[in-house]
Amino acid sequence: MAATPYLSPSDMKYPEWQQPLLEVLVEFDPVKLPEKIARAEAAIKARLLQLARMIGHQEELQAIEDGLSSLRILTIHSSRAGSEKSADLSTGLR
Numbered sequence: 001m002a003a004t005p006y007l008s009p010s011d012m013k014y015p016e017w018q019q020p021l022l023e024v025l026v027e028f029d030p031v032k033l034p035e036k037i038a039r040a041e042a043a044i045k046a047r048l049l050q051l052a053r054m055i056g057h058q059e060e061l062q063a064i065e066d067g068l069s070s071l072r073i074l075t076i077h078s079s080r081a082g083s084e085k086s087a088d089l090s091t092g093l094r
Contacts, residue, residue: 014060017043021067024074033078037071044068 007022009015020040027036044064051057051064 014047014063017047017064017067019043021070024071030078030081033074037075037078040067040071044071 007018009019012018012022017040020036020043024033024036024040027033044067047060048064051061
């Protein structure tokens with residue numbers, strides 16, 4: 001059974017990109033995390049392309065910047081965890 005997100009899309013101000021971001025934030029499986037990060041980044045980039053043709057939307061742009069910061073931190077953490085796991089495996093083989 002899939003984990004239930006803490007917020008439903010109807011509770012979100014910008015669900016088209018916040019829903020994939022939330023799925024990243026509640027994902028604990030390091031194998032699934034890279035795919036979910038990529039999906040969230042794609043949703044954010046698509047929205048940024050839409051906003052580039054519009055005036056205003058400063059509040060959403062700030063929310064996107066915050067979301068991208070979260071993704072960067074999770075990406076760094078995920079890659080470090082993968083490196084540490086690889087190092088542990090190679091050390092165990094010696």
